[in-house]
Structures are given as C-alpha cells and as structure tokens.
Amino acid sequence: MVQMKFELMRDFVDDVVNRNAGQRSRLTAILHEIQKKYKYLPEQALRYVAEIMKIPISDIYGVATFYTSFSIEPKGRHIITVCMGTACHVRKSPSVLEEICRYLGVNPGETTKDMRFTVETVNCLGACAMGPIMVVDGSYYGEMDASKVVPILEKYKEEREIISVDPTGKITIPEELEAYRHFVKEKRYPNGTKSIDICCGPGCAALGSLEIADTIEAALKLHGLDGEIIVRRTGCRGFCERGPIVVVKPEGIFYNKVSRKDAPSIVERSVVNDETIEPLLYEDPSDGKKYLREEEIPFYKKQKMVVLANNLEIDSCSIDDYIAKGGYGALRKALFEMSPEEIINEVEAAGLRGRGGGGFPAARKWRACRNARSIDGVKYVLCNADEGDPGAFMDRSLLEGNPHQIIEGMVIGAYAIGATNGYVYVRHEYPTALERITFAIEQAREKGFLGKNILGSGFSFDIGISQGGGAFVCGESTALMASIEGRIGEPREKYIHTAVRGLYLRPTNLNNVETWANIPIIINEGAQKFASLGTEGSKGTKIFSLVGKIRNTGLVEVPMGITLREIIYDIGGGIPNNKRFKAVQTGGPSGGCIPESLIDLPVDFDRLTEVGSMMGSGGMIVMDEDTCMVDIARYFLEFLGDESCGKCTPCREGLKHMTEIVRDICQGKGTMDQLDTLEELAAVVRDTSLCGLGQTAPNPVLSTITYFRKEYEEHINLKKCRAGVCKALITYRIDPGLCTGCMKCLKSCPVEAISGERKEPHIIYNAKCEKCGVCFDICQYDAVIRE
Amino acid sequence: MVTFVLDGQTVTAEEGWTILDAAKYYGVDIPTLCYVEGLSPYSACRICVVELIRGKKSRLVASCSCPVEEGVEIRTKSPRVINARKMLIELMLASTPNSRLLQCLASEYGVTKIRFRPEDRRCILCGLCIRMCDEQMQGGAIGFSGRGVGREVSMPFHKTPEACRECGACLYICPVCELPCKGPLKPGELCNACLDTVQIDPFPSK
Numbered sequence: 001m002v003q004m005k006f007e008l009m010r011d012f013v014d015d016v017v018n019r020n021a022g023q024r025s026r027l028t029a030i031l032h033e034i035q036k037k038y039k040y041l042p043e044q045a046l047r048y049v050a051e052i053m054k055i056p057i058s059d060i061y062g063v064a065t066f067y068t069s070f071s072i073e074p075k076g077r078h079i080i081t082v083c084m085g086t087a088c089h090v091r092k093s094p095s096v097l098e099e100i101c102r103y104l105g106v107n108p109g110e111t112t113k114d115m116r117f118t119v120e121t122v123n124c125l126g127a128c129a130m131g132p133i134m135v136v137d138g139s140y141y142g143e144m145d146a147s148k149v150v151p152i153l154e155k156y157k158e159e160r161e162i163i164s165v166d167p168t169g170k171i172t173i174p175e176e177l178e179a180y181r182h183f184v185k186e187k188r189y190p191n192g193t194k195s196i197d198i199c200c201g202p203g204c205a206a207l208g209s210l211e212i213a214d215t216i217e218a219a220l221k222l223h224g225l226d227g228e229i230i231v232r233r234t235g236c237r238g239f240c241e242r243g244p245i246v247v248v249k250p251e252g253i254f255y256n257k258v259s260r261k262d263a264p265s266i267v268e269r270s271v272v273n274d275e276t277i278e279p280l281l282y283e284d285p286s287d288g289k290k291y292l293r294e295e296e297i298p299f300y301k302k303q304k305m306v307v308l309a310n311n312l313e314i315d316s317c318s319i320d321d322y323i324a325k326g327g328y329g330a331l332r333k334a335l336f337e338m339s340p341e342e343i344i345n346e347v348e349a350a351g352l353r354g355r356g357g358g359g360f361p362a363a364r365k366w367r368a369c370r371n372a373r374s375i376d377g378v379k380y381v382l383c384n385a386d387e388g389d390p391g392a393f394m395d396r397s398l399l400e401g402n403p404h405q406i407i408e409g410m411v412i413g414a415y416a417i418g419a420t421n422g423y424v425y426v427r428h429e430y431p432t433a434l435e436r437i438t439f440a441i442e443q444a445r446e447k448g449f450l451g452k453n454i455l456g457s458g459f460s461f462d463i464g465i466s467q468g469g470g471a472f473v474c475g476e477s478t479a480l481m482a483s484i485e486g487r488i489g490e491p492r493e494k495y496i497h498t499a500v501r502g503l504y505l506r507p508t509n510l511n512n513v514e515t516w517a518n519i520p521i522i523i524n525e526g527a528q529k530f531a532s533l534g535t536e537g538s539k540g541t542k543i544f545s546l547v548g549k550i551r552n553t554g555l556v557e558v559p560m561g562i563t564l565r566e567i568i569y570d571i572g573g574g575i576p577n578n579k580r581f582k583a584v585q586t587g588g589p590s591g592g593c594i595p596e597s598l599i600d601l602p603v604d605f606d607r608l609t610e611v612g613s614m615m616g617s618g619g620m621i622v623m624d625e626d627t628c629m630v631d632i633a634r635y636f637l638e639f640l641g642d643e644s645c646g647k648c649t650p651c652r653e654g655l656k657h658m659t660e661i662v663r664d665i666c667q668g669k670g671t672m673d674q675l676d677t678l679e680e681l682a683a684v685v686r687d688t689s690l691c692g693l694g695q696t697a698p699n700p701v702l703s704t705i706t707y708f709r710k711e712y713e714e715h716i717n718l719k720k721c722r723a724g725v726c727k728a729l730i731t732y733r734i735d736p737g738l739c740t741g742c743m744k745c746l747k748s749c750p751v752e753a754i755s756g757e758r759k760e761p762h763i764i765y766n767a768k769c770e771k772c773g774v775c776f777d778i779c780q781y782d783a784v785i786r787e
Numbered sequence: 788m789v790t791f792v793l794d795g796q797t798v799t800a801e802e803g804w805t806i807l808d809a810a811k812y813y814g815v816d817i818p819t820l821c822y823v824e825g826l827s828p829y830s831a832c833r834i835c836v837v838e839l840i841r842g843k844k845s846r847l848v849a850s851c852s853c854p855v856e857e858g859v860e861i862r863t864k865s866p867r868v869i870n871a872r873k874m875l876i877e878l879m880l881a882s883t884p885n886s887r888l889l890q891c892l893a894s895e896y897g898v899t900k901i902r903f904r905p906e907d908r909r910c911i912l913c914g915l916c917i918r919m920c921d922e923q924m925q926g927g928a929i930g931f932s933g934r935g936v937g938r939e940v941s942m943p944f945h946k947t948p949e950a951c952r953e954c955g956a957c958l959y960i961c962p963v964c965e966l967p968c969k970g971p972l973k974p975g976e977l978c979n980a981c982l983d984t985v986q987i988d989p990f991p992s993k
Contacts, residue, residue, distance in 0.1 A: 488934075646934050647829075649911065652935060656936050688871045690830055
C-alpha cells in the first residue's frame with residue numbers, strides 16, 4: 001500500500017499545539033505527542049513549539065531533559081525496555097539485558113547504528129509475577145531468559161514494515177528508500193526489463209540519436225505500446241564509432257549506425273514482430289561476422305564494465321532509473337551501517353587511487369582531510385569535472401550518462417570526511433554535462449539525498465555547481481579552488497596540502513569524476529571484490545577513451561593490468577587502412593608516447609609512469625606510421641604553452657622556448673645543439689615549475705626524444721620527416737611513369753600548383769605547392785610521390 | 788622548534804618559518820626576485836629554489852613559501868639547484884635584458900650565453916608591484932591580465948584607474964627597473980662586467 005505520509009514537521013507541531021489550545025499546562029502532553037511521532041524530541045520541533053507557544057526555549061529544554069520518558073536524542077524504531085525491578089532482578093533480568101546488549105552491540109540507553117533498536121531499562125513495570133520482563137514496543141514478553149532474547153528480536157529485525165512512501169516527497173528514513181525502490185520497480189516500470197535503449201552520448205547525439213528516440217517513442221504510441229515499453233535515452237555506451245546505437249531489451253539486440261528512417265521499423269519488426277533487422281546488426285570489419293547481442297561483440301567482450309555499467313542501463317535524466325538499479329543503496333549503507341572511519345578503511349582496503357591523473361591513494365587524502373581541523377567546522381569535498389585533456393571524454397560520459405553515481409559517491413565521501421559543503425567544478429565546454437549534473441543535484445535534493453538530515457541520519461551536506469571558463473590549468477587542484485572562489489585560475493604552492501587548507505582556506509578534498517563514481521561500487525560490493533580486479537598497485541578498472549588511428553573509436557572500461565596490445569588490437573580492432581602501429585599517447589598533454597616495442601606493457605599507474613608516460617585521466621591516442629613524433633611533441637607544447645597560466649618562470653618562458661626549438665626542428669632549421677638545450681631546458685622545467693602542469697609539461701618531449709630520437713635526428717641532420725607531416729621537409733612530385741593524366745589531382749589542387757593535359761603526365765610546381773597533400777590522397781595510381 | 792640540516796649544518800628554527808626565513812637567520816644567501824619581506828610570498832620566479840631531501844626523496848622547492856620541516860636536509864647550493872637557477876636566469880634574461888639585478892645574477896652564476904631567441908618584454912612578471920600596491924598601499928590599482936606568455940601587469944583597460952595615487956611604490960619595488968652597469972643592452976646581450984669577480988661560494992659560510 002502506498003499512501004501519503006510525508007508531512008512537514010512544522011505542520012505536525014502546529015496541529016498538536018492547536019489541539020491542546022496552546023496552553024502551557026498541556027506542554028508535557030504536547031511533548032509526548034511529538035515524542036510518539038518522531039520517537040524523540042527533535043531540536044527543530046522544540047524550537048518551533050517555543051516560538052508558537054511563546055515559551056522560552058530554555059524552559060522547554062528544561063522540561064524535555066528533566067523527564068526520563070522524553071529524549072532529545074533520536075531513538076530507534078523499536079524500543080526495548082527491560083525491567084530492572086527487584087523481583088525481576090532476582091530472577092536474573094541483568095543476564096537478559098546483557099544478552100540484548102551483546103546481540104545488538106550497544107549499551108543500555110543506546111540506539112543501534114541502523115536506528116532500528118533502542119535499549120532502555122525501567123525500574124519496575126509492576127508486572128513482577130511475569131518477571132523477568134522485556135517489552136518491545138508495548139508488547140510484553142514475560143518469564144524471559146537469555147536464550148529467548150535472540151529469537152524474539154530476530155522477529156523484529158526480519159519484519160519488513162510497511163513503509164509508506166510519497167512518490168513526490170522527500171525520503172526521510174532509510175526504510176523509505178527501500179520502499180521507494182520497490183515502488184519504482186513495481187509501479188513505475190511494471191515491465192522493467194522491456195525497453196528500447198537509445199545511446200544519447202555526445203557521439204551518438206551528434207549523429208541524431210535524440211531524433212531517433214523521439215521517432216521511436218512516436219512509433220510505440222502508434223502501436224499502443226507507449227505504456228508498456230520504456231524508451232531510455234541512455235548515456236554513452238562507449239562504441240561511438242558505430243553510433244547511433246539502439247538496443248532492444250530484454251533480448252539485448254544491438255543495432256548500430258541506426259538512422260531516423262530505421263526507427264519505425266525497429267518498433268514494427270523488432271518489438272512487435274520479434275524479428276531481427278539484419279542490416280542494422282554489427283558486422284566485424286575484420287572477418288565480416290555479424291553479431292546479435294551487445295555483450296557478444298568483440299569490442300565489449302574484453303571490457304569489464306563496472307563504473308560504466310549503469311551507463312548502459314539507465315536513462316540519464318531519471319533518478320528513478322538509478323534507484324531501480326540499486327542507486328543510493330551504498331549511501332544508505334554508509335550512513336547507517338558504517339562509521340566514517342570504516343568507510344575510509346574500506347576505500348583504503350579497496351586500494352582506490354585517484355583517477356584524475358596523479359593516482360594518489362584516495363583514502364589517504366580523505367583521512368588527511370578528516371583529521372584536519374577547520375576553524376569553523378566547514379570542510380569541502382569537490383568533484384573535478386574540468387576534463388581538459390584533449391582526446392579524453394570519460395568524465396563527460398559519466399556526468400552526462402550517470403550523474404547520480406557521482407553525487408552518491410560525493411555524499412558518502414563527505415560523510416566519511418565530515419564535510420559540510422561540496423562543489424562540482426564543470427568545464428565550460430561541457431554544457432550538456434553541466435545541465436545533467438545540475439538537474440541531477442536538484443532531483444537528489446528533492447528526494448532527500450542532499451540537504452539537511454540526509455535520509456534521517458542527522459548528516460547534512462549539499463552540493464553546488466561551479467563553472468569553469470576555458471582554462472586547462474583549472475584542472476589543477478589549487479587553480480580549481482581559486483577559480484571556484486572567483487579569482488584567476490592560478491595555482492599556488494601546496495606545501496600545506498589542500499586537505500588541510502584548500503577552498504576558502506578550509507580543509508578540502510578534491511577527487512575526479514571517475515574516482516567519485518567508483519565509491520558507491522566499493523561500498524556496495526566491498527573492498528575485497530573491488531580489489532580482486534587489477535594489479536598489485538592499481539586496483540579496479542579504468543575507463544579509457546580510445547581515439548586516433550584506431551578502428552573502434554570509443555570509450556572502453558578495462559581491468560587495470562590489461563596490456564596495451566589487448567586494448568588496441570582486441571578491443572580497438574587495430575589500426576585501420578593496413579597502416580603500421582607506431583605509438584600510443586597516454587595521459588593527455590602531461591603524458592608521454594609509448595612506442596611499439598612496449599605494446600605488451602600492462603596498463604596501470606606505476607607501469608605507465610615507469611616508461612615515462614602516465615595514466616592521466618585516461619586518454620589513449622593511437623598513432624600510426626603517418627604520425628610524426630616531433631610534430632606531436634610540437635602539438636602538445638603549443639597546447640600547454642597556450643594553457644600555461646603564466647605565473648611561474650619555467651612554465652611560462654620555458655615552454656615558449658621549448659616550443660620555439662621544436663618548431664625549428666620541424667622546419668628543418670634545428671641543430672643538434674638545440675636538441676641538447678631542449679633536453680636540458682625540459683629537465684629544469686620539470687624540476688622547478690610551480691604546479692603539475694609545468695612539472696609534467698616536458699613529458700611529451702622527453703618521451704618522444706627517448707623513444708624516437710632517431711626521428712629528431714633525421715629532422716635535424718637529414719632534413720627529412722619520415723611520416724611526411726612536417727611540411728617544410730617534404731616535397732610532392734609526380735612520377736611520369738605512373739601518372740595516367742586523369743586530371744583528378746589537377747582539379748582538386750586548391751592552389752593550382754599542378755598542370756598537365758589529359759592523358760599526359762602532370763607536373764607539380766613546388767614554388768606554388770602548399771603541401772596540403774590532397775593530390776597524394778586522391779591519386780588512385782600512386783603516381784604522386786611524397787619525399 | 789624544528790631541527791633540520793641546512794647546507795650540512797644541523798640547525799633549529801621556529802615552527803612556521805619558511806626555509807628562506809631560516810636561511811636568512813643563519814646567514815645563508817638565497818637569491819630572490821618575487822619575494823620581499825612584508826609582502827605575501829608568491830612563489831612565481833622560482834629563483835629561490837633549494838633542494839629538499841626527505842629520506843631518499845629529493846625535490847626542488849621554493850624556499851620563500853616552503854615551511855621548514857623536522858628532520859629534512861636542505862641544500863641551497865647543490866649542483867641541481869645551481870643548474871636550475873642558471874637556466875632560470877637565462878630564461879628571464881632572454882625576455883628582460885636590461886635588468887641590473889638579473890645581469891648581476893648572471894655574472895654571479897656564470898651565465899655567459901643566451902641560447903634562446905631573445906626579445907625585450909621588460910618585465911619578469913614577479914608581481915611585486917601588484918602586491919605592493921594592494922597589500923602595502925591599499926591601492927589595488929594594477930593587476931595581471933591575460934595568461935601564459937600573453938600575461939602582463941596592467942591597469943584595467945590600460946587607463947590609469949582612480950585607485951592609483953601615483954605614489955610610485957610599484958616603481959620602487961620593481962626588481963628589474965635598474966639598468967645594468969654596461970648601460971642599455973640589446974636583447975640577447977649579457978653584461979658579464981664582473982664575471983670573474985663575483986662568483987657564488989660553493990661552500991657557504993660555516
């Protein structure tokens with residue numbers, strides 16, 4: 001039975017006081033009624049009573065604390081009273097009390113952590129004939145002995161109360177959450193498993209998946225199925241290469257590259273008539289094999305979806321979807337079954353390391369922040385959603401696809417740390433993510449997962465949104481905090497850690513989006529299960545965005561310790577166009593390039609650092625033989641030079657001169673002396689820069705010099721770019737023997753640098769040629785030669 | 788009190804002191820550009836870096852803001868520190884040649900060549916003038932604008948604001964306004980007038 005229950009405390013107090021005519025003499029009666037309703041006298045209620053009855057709060061506080069039947073501490077829902085009268089005493093009531101306390105793990109007068117039981121004693125119930133006596137919620141159990149305690153209490157423990165829920169109201173006690181979950185599953189989604197899921201991640205949305213979803217909805221309506229089958233606009237499913245993606249559930253039929261035209265036929269054929277639409281199924285480009293279900297596709301098969309799992313299951317705008325999938329269960333567990341210290345220990349045992357790049361153990365940071373003293377008790381937890389690494393979009397996909405998991409993680413973290421306020425710092429370039437997380441925070445607040453007295457636990461915490469303004473450096477913790485405070489996003493020294501003095505000089509804990517999203521999983525499944533995946537030093541899974549010269553572009557979640565080869569070839573499907581793999585760049589601009597010789601490297605925090613790269617936020621940019629490593633170094637230097645805040649000398653000036661030197665090398669003007677200077681300068685920039693941006697900025701240069709020194713030397717000594725990228729070092733010419741005179745290149749040349757007659761060999765005029773390479777790409781006879 | 792090793796000597800300092808405070812107290816010379824007593828530390832020029840060794844780990848820290856710590860070893864003139872300072876001097880001189888202070892540091896540290904493309908931006912962006920105006924003169928008339936290489940000290944919209952009382956404190960505090968001994972130099976030129984007379988002492992006063 002679902003009935004309205006939610007009531008404002010003030011309304012209730014108003015009613016009670018009115019019924020008692022607001023008379024002072026009725027004060028104890030009024031307090032009894034409040035106590036009966038809430039099982040204790042909440043401070044807010046007493047203050048309100050004082051206000052409307054015009055009695056000083058000190059008087060009311062006096063009365064409330066004088067009488068033993070009142071309590072200003074919250075009480076459990078079941079109150080166990082043990083009679084300690086003389087008659088009961090001689091019949092061994094103390095052993096009954098001891099057994100109760102042992103079983104519940106509390107002392108007399110205390111309440112269990114899950115707020116289920118409060119144990120009290122009374123000095124005589126006047127039922128001495130039945131002694132020893134135990135009373136639970138007014139039911140008398142006479143002639144007790146220690147052996148009877150557990151079976152009786154077990155009954156109360158197992159009993160599932162019918163908790164009424166108001167589907168629109170706040171959830172005020174943990175049982176209501178379970179009731180609400182039940183309600184959502186039963187009432188809102190009676191056919192919970194029947195759905196059509198449309199990927200509305202950024203990639204698919206760009207290809208029109210939102211219109212497809214609308215069309216499918218309309219088609220369902222046409223067939224009268226709109227109440228029966230749910231249309232879910234899910235977050236990113238990872239396989240962006242194949243978008244837009246539509247999955248028909250419960251069968252899990254995976255349709256890829258769906259267009260709007262296909263939408264009605266999906267409903268007609270696949271839903272109404274139970275057929276499969278062959279042409280829309282995924283076909284493996286390497287062997288032409290067709291796959292029916294999502295989980296069978298090689299791209300998904302080797303993955304281990306843990307954090308992203310819900311992205312495939314829930315509508316990103318629906319808190320009900322999240323709750324139906326067990327959402328906020330971890331929060332309930334954390335608040336009512338675990339102490340803050342236990343939560344931190346659990347996260348520590350799970351071995352969770354920060355997913356934002358540094359890989360710092362999350363629990364250590366939490367503990368430092370928990371132990372730090374705040375002058376006014378205010379502490380902050382922040383979520384770093386300033387995902388600025390070019391080529392990385394896992395945070396965006398989580399924010400857009402499953403924002404509640406991040407919020408849940410943050411509330412758990414805040415409880416463990418003792419934080420009062422939180423912020424999500426979202427970069428300006430992610431408007432959809434901003435919209436979704438803002439909406440999700442509002443939903444969570446409405447349901448009572450944020451705000452005052454969360455789920456009736458007494459813990460209060462709320463989250464605000466802060467928006468970036470297009471500055472990569474604001475992903476650095478102190479710059480991010482400066483930006484939230486409304487100042488220039490400029491880092492400062494962290495000799496005093498931000499865990500001690502961070503945002504507004506208060507203890508602050510900052511974690512990245514993916515780190516927060518891992519927390520509910522650890523709390524739900526336990527540290528042991530979480531730590532069963534991964535390597536010695538890196539536990540769990542990691543999401544990578546697999547981009548660049550790779551067949552299956554997209555988002556992949558893999559267990560730590562998987563090799564680069566498995567990611568690139570088994571999941572990524574290898575390099576397209578029969579090109580040769582050259583390197584993979586990991587860790588964004590702060591990372592490095594890992595060469596082919598290290599392709600069997602297991603991917604975890606420590607291994608990547610050892611080879612001169614880093615995990616970073618998880619961008620993985622695959623490069624083939626057509627990529628020039630010197631040019632890549634130049635690209636990252638220019639990016640970082642642009643994004644340097646300009647505060648400290650080595651980063652501002654050093655990057656500028658490093659860029660100049662690498663640019664010289666790309667233009668064939670470099671010298672070997674300059675290469676030495678470059679290395680020397682890179683070492684100093686790394687050593688002396690103020691923040692992480694500068695300290696890691698030389699990585700792309702140093703790693704490419706380490707693994708591809710030969711290419712640098714070729715650029716300098718032979719004035720040759722083997723990949724044919726550095727324009728100053730290449731020329732195009734036409735092999736007269738191969739040229740058929742088809743005029744294709746002539747017509748496509750944007751600067752008219754090619755001349756020739758039909759069926760006669762053409763000529764490229766180097767003076768005019770802009771070296772754009774259009775002729776090279778367009779020629780079918782390989783007659784255009786790049787040197 | 789905090790006990791630590793400073794250039795080989797075991798010394799004590801009060802808790803909360805920066806490494807620079809302690810070094811000054813014990814007469815150990817550390818060059819500074821963006822730090823002046825009485826203004827908040829900014830840790831931007833990095834010339835005051837020293838090597839901080841804790842156990843087996845060693846790193847460079849800005850002595851103007853890094854507090855002293857129990858049991859660590861601090862080296863103010865190790866090869867790593869000298870190398871870093873030399874490079875920083877070279878970088879700053881490449882953009883600000885006409886600074887007596889920088890040119891003197893170049894002589895002292897034996898910087899005899901600038902390997903980078905020189906230009907004259909006449910400012911090392913130490914921010915002393917900004918902090919002086921704000922913290923000591925309560926002016927708040929100037930600030931940083933732009934970012935990265937495009938960063939500069941400027942007045943809002945390049946117009947003298949009302950808050951400016953033309954007190955000249957910014958000019959007074961500027962570490963790079965004074966011309967080098969050899970007069971105005973072209974970008975890329977080094978003064979090196981006293982190259983052989985002042986050299987840093989590798990063995991600081993004991």
